[in-house]
Amino acid sequence: MRRLALIAVLFALLAPGAAFAVRPDEMLKDPALEARARHISEELRCLVCQNQSIDDSEAPLAHDLRVLVRQRITAGDTNAQVLKFIVARYGDFVLLKPPFQLDTLLLWSLPPFALAAGLVGLIVMARRRRAVPLQPDALSAEEQAKVATLVEAEPAGR
Amino acid sequence: MIPELGHYALILALALGLIQSVAPVIGSIYRDAPLMRLANSTALMQFVFVAASFAALEICFITSDFSVAIVYENSHSLMPLVYRMSSVWGNHEGSMLLWVLILSLFGALVAMFGVNLPSTLKALVLAVQSWIACAFYVFILLTSNPFLRLTPAPFEGRDLNPILQDPGLAIHPPLLYLGYVGFSIAFSFAIAALIEGRIDAAWARWVRPWTLMAWMFLTLGIAMGSYWAYYTLGWGGFWFWDPVENASLMPWLAGTALLHSAVVMEKRNALKVWTILLAILTFSLSLIGTFLVRSGVLTSVHAFASDPTRGVFILCILVLFIGGALTLFAWRAPMLKQGGLFAPISREGALVFNNLFLTTACLTVFVGTLYPLALEALTGAKISVGAPFFNVTFGPLVLALLFAMPFGQLLAWKRGDLLGAAQRLMAAFGVGLVVIGLTYAVEGKQPVLAPFAVGLAFYIMVGAAVDLVERTGLFRMPLRIVAARAGGLPRSAWGTAVAHFGIALSMLGIIAAGSWGTERIVAVKPSQTISISGYTLTFDGLSQQAGPNYSAVVGRFTVREGGNVIGVMQPSKRSFSTRGMSTNEAALMERGFGQLYLSLGDTEANGSLAIRLYYKPLVLLIWIGAVIMMLGGALSLSDRRLRVGAPKPARAKTAMQPAE
Numbered sequence: 001m002r003r004l005a006l007i008a009v010l011f012a013l014l015a016p017g018a019a020f021a022v023r024p025d026e027m028l029k030d031p032a033l034e035a036r037a038r039h040i041s042e043e044l045r046c047l048v049c050q051n052q053s054i055d056d057s058e059a060p061l062a063h064d065l066r067v068l069v070r071q072r073i074t075a076g077d078t079n080a081q082v083l084k085f086i087v088a089r090y091g092d093f094v095l096l097k098p099p100f101q102l103d104t105l106l107l108w109s110l111p112p113f114a115l116a117a118g119l120v121g122l123i124v125m126a127r128r129r130r131a132v133p134l135q136p137d138a139l140s141a142e143e144q145a146k147v148a149t150l151v152e153a154e155p156a157g158r
Numbered sequence: 159m160i161p162e163l164g165h166y167a168l169i170l171a172l173a174l175g176l177i178q179s180v181a182p183v184i185g186s187i188y189r190d191a192p193l194m195r196l197a198n199s200t201a202l203m204q205f206v207f208v209a210a211s212f213a214a215l216e217i218c219f220i221t222s223d224f225s226v227a228i229v230y231e232n233s234h235s236l237m238p239l240v241y242r243m244s245s246v247w248g249n250h251e252g253s254m255l256l257w258v259l260i261l262s263l264f265g266a267l268v269a270m271f272g273v274n275l276p277s278t279l280k281a282l283v284l285a286v287q288s289w290i291a292c293a294f295y296v297f298i299l300l301t302s303n304p305f306l307r308l309t310p311a312p313f314e315g316r317d318l319n320p321i322l323q324d325p326g327l328a329i330h331p332p333l334l335y336l337g338y339v340g341f342s343i344a345f346s347f348a349i350a351a352l353i354e355g356r357i358d359a360a361w362a363r364w365v366r367p368w369t370l371m372a373w374m375f376l377t378l379g380i381a382m383g384s385y386w387a388y389y390t391l392g393w394g395g396f397w398f399w400d401p402v403e404n405a406s407l408m409p410w411l412a413g414t415a416l417l418h419s420a421v422v423m424e425k426r427n428a429l430k431v432w433t434i435l436l437a438i439l440t441f442s443l444s445l446i447g448t449f450l451v452r453s454g455v456l457t458s459v460h461a462f463a464s465d466p467t468r469g470v471f472i473l474c475i476l477v478l479f480i481g482g483a484l485t486l487f488a489w490r491a492p493m494l495k496q497g498g499l500f501a502p503i504s505r506e507g508a509l510v511f512n513n514l515f516l517t518t519a520c521l522t523v524f525v526g527t528l529y530p531l532a533l534e535a536l537t538g539a540k541i542s543v544g545a546p547f548f549n550v551t552f553g554p555l556v557l558a559l560l561f562a563m564p565f566g567q568l569l570a571w572k573r574g575d576l577l578g579a580a581q582r583l584m585a586a587f588g589v590g591l592v593v594i595g596l597t598y599a600v601e602g603k604q605p606v607l608a609p610f611a612v613g614l615a616f617y618i619m620v621g622a623a624v625d626l627v628e629r630t631g632l633f634r635m636p637l638r639i640v641a642a643r644a645g646g647l648p649r650s651a652w653g654t655a656v657a658h659f660g661i662a663l664s665m666l667g668i669i670a671a672g673s674w675g676t677e678r679i680v681a682v683k684p685s686q687t688i689s690i691s692g693y694t695l696t697f698d699g700l701s702q703q704a705g706p707n708y709s710a711v712v713g714r715f716t717v718r719e720g721g722n723v724i725g726v727m728q729p730s731k732r733s734f735s736t737r738g739m740s741t742n743e744a745a746l747m748e749r750g751f752g753q754l755y756l757s758l759g760d761t762e763a764n765g766s767l768a769i770r771l772y773y774k775p776l777v778l779l780i781w782i783g784a785v786i787m788m789l790g791g792a793l794s795l796s797d798r799r800l801r802v803g804a805p806k807p808a809r810a811k812t813a814m815q816p817a818e
Contacts, residue, residue, distance in 0.1 A: 021393055022679055023760075023768060024679050024680050024681045024759075024762070024768050045542045050400070050456070051400050051542070051544055053544065053545070056391075056393060056395065056398075091540075092540075092541055093540045093541060093542055096542050096543070096547065097543075097546035097547045097550070098542065098543060098547065103533060103539055104533075106529070107525055107529045110521065110525050111521055111525060111555070114517075114521050115514065115515075115555070118514045118517075118518065119514065122514065123502075126502045
């Protein structure tokens with residue numbers, strides 16, 4: 001993708017002949033089932049597009065997937081079953097929210113880990129800082145004597 | 159002739175850049191004032207030459223000189239003037255030229271307006287700025303020359319991608335680049351401070367206006383891009399968590415953190431090391447964004463591998479600058495003295511909290527954007543990271559941050575009173591709770607969390623104003639005194655309140671449009687009526703229209719509210735013959751802060767026309783909020799202490815004299 005910044009996303013969309021993502025003829029009659037279908041569609045990636053859900057994509061493959069999702073819903077699958085069915089055919093790549101597993105461990109855990117580490121670090125730093133200025137160690141007898149000599153040696157007013 | 163002049167001007171800019179990269183550094187080592195001052199002239203002249211080069215390319219596009227390769231590939235003689243002008247940056251080579259134009263503009267601005275900067279600091283800042291510029295001049299000249307000629311010259315161009323033939327292209331990229339590249343100034347200041355080994359509150363005061371300016375442009379640029387996507391893509395989405403969008407969001411998040419930590423450094427002389435690091439990271443993220451967008455690595459790891467010249471070159475720039483900066487940081491930062499102790503519950507503490515959450519949010523976006531690339535490159539496994547991932551990871555971080563935001567404004571410096579702040583926020587809590595109740599009553603219980611988010615937005619809006627209300631004595635004092643006090647408050651206090659108010663407005667828009675928007679995806683026949691959220695639309699029919707370089711099918715719909723005609727919506731589809739592509743022009747109708755959104759689909763087999771119709775309540779607040787945030791930044795920028803640029807030049811010289 002060599003073209004311009006933010007709009008790069010637009011290129012993938014406008015294959016010749018702008019069409020629709022969800023088409024009227026593929027929608028389910030029952031609004032509740034259709035709402036579920038839309039919800040599931042937002043979780044699934046259009047495999048031939050760049051980072052688009054099948055709900056947003058107008059690629060023919062996305063259309064096929066939307067129809068498949070609706071078939072499964074009509075057949076009585078739960079949302080989880082539909083997703084499982086699609087993943088079994090197309091792999092994890094189809095999920096826009098990757099599953100939590102070994103190769104996505106860092107992806108999921110890094111942000112919360114960073115937040116926790118940051119918080120702990122800040123608390124430790126705050127403790128250490130407070131400890132230093134508020135409770136200076138009492139001067140040893142040797143240091144006291146040194147201070148005394150210095151004070152005497154220094155003429156007043158300088 | 160003109161393209162060659164443009165090419166030559168760019169080479170001259172590089173030559174000046176090389177001088178500016180070396181001379182001021184030597185000058186600063188030997189305390190040689192003329193050598194250091196040289197950077198002022200070279201910075202100005204660099205801008206003049208890059209501007210000349212850019213103007214040359216503009217002339218090629220305006221006059222449709224198809225002997226220039228990128229004009230041939232991205233323009234057409236029938237295109238309206240404004241699109242011929244903006245298509246200069248509608249391609250890789252031209253947009254890189256815009257990048258260095260803005261970079262050299264900022265360099266020239268520092269040279270001109272940095273009058274009261276200590277001379278060594280200014281010399282080093284301009285030198286660092288020039289290192290970056292030279293790297294990109296060389297990149298353009300070696301791998302992306304915009305002035306390459308074609309022989310024989312073709313008669314007609316291949317047209318600009320129709321999607322880009324939009325006023326958005328004229329506005330969005332320049333704004334975005336002003337933001338991206340503007341952060342280079344903070345970066346240069348940070349590097350200069352590390353080289354000098356000294357940094358103080360005055361440093362933060364000099365850096366803040368530049369950062370603020372870049373942040374304002376980036377805020378506006380991102381908002382503008384989002385609105386452009388919203389009205390162009392035909393289904394009313396405004397943010398897609400696309401890697402290209404994330405590339406602009408990351409510097410924004412880091413830049414927002416930088417703005418806030420610079421306040422702490424300026425006022426309390428604390429968080430020095432962290433602020434320097436943020437300044438480096440913010441611009442590094444801009445560079446990474448440039449790499450992501452320009453290298454082709456986003457399309458696929460393989461596309462990058464098959465044509466790696468540009469990508470590898472930018473990657474080298476990236477490694478050199480980010481690696482170099484961080485190495486310098488690791489070496490010099492421990493020498494910077496920490497100052498300004500504070501209790502955890504204090505204004506400083508709140509701003510640290512802000513920084514922690516903003517940088518974690520930024521890290522989340524970073525990981526989410528780059529993880530799939532890294533995983534595929536390392537193991538070959540392909541995963542997708544999209545909106546659902548970011549909603550569950552990025553969302554909670556931002557909500558927590560937003561909830562804490564009004565507290566931060568009310569905590570005192572050094573040692574704050576959390577309970578006291580909570581008591582002062584009682585009104586805000588009250589309004590928030592009432593709004594939650596009202597939202598439930600009016601909109602019902604679906605979706606469950608939305609009313610809470612609306613309440614949160616109102617709580618932030620009121621909370622943003624609490625500080626101002628208390629300080630001006632509104633509701634307690636006569637209006638005359640209130641007005642006098644309001645005028646006497648520092649502009650930065652107003653800026654904070656306005657910007658925080660703006661983000662709450664954006665949030666309200668996002669929630670309302672996302673939760674209570676309605677849609678109709680239907681096929682209609684002429685004179686058929688569709689109703690949505692109290693409005694009815696009658697399809698009057700289709701007509702053909704001819705544009706300058708396209709033909710359009712225009713649908714006409716009469717909109718009624720309660721039986722009265724309130725207007726006509728005319729969505730269209732444009733076909734561009736040169737590229738054989740078409741675009742969808744949605745029709746928008748404002749209803750208060752909401753919008754009716756209508757776009758055309760295909761004609762079905764039975765002759766009826768598919769349409770997508772949306773009602774999006776309060777959707778305009780998303781972008782209005784962003785504009786208000788930007789205005790808050792502008793208010794803060796006009797604050798007296800930044801305008802005057804204290805400390806005074808005379809005092810600054812004694813205060814900033816090198817330690818030796």
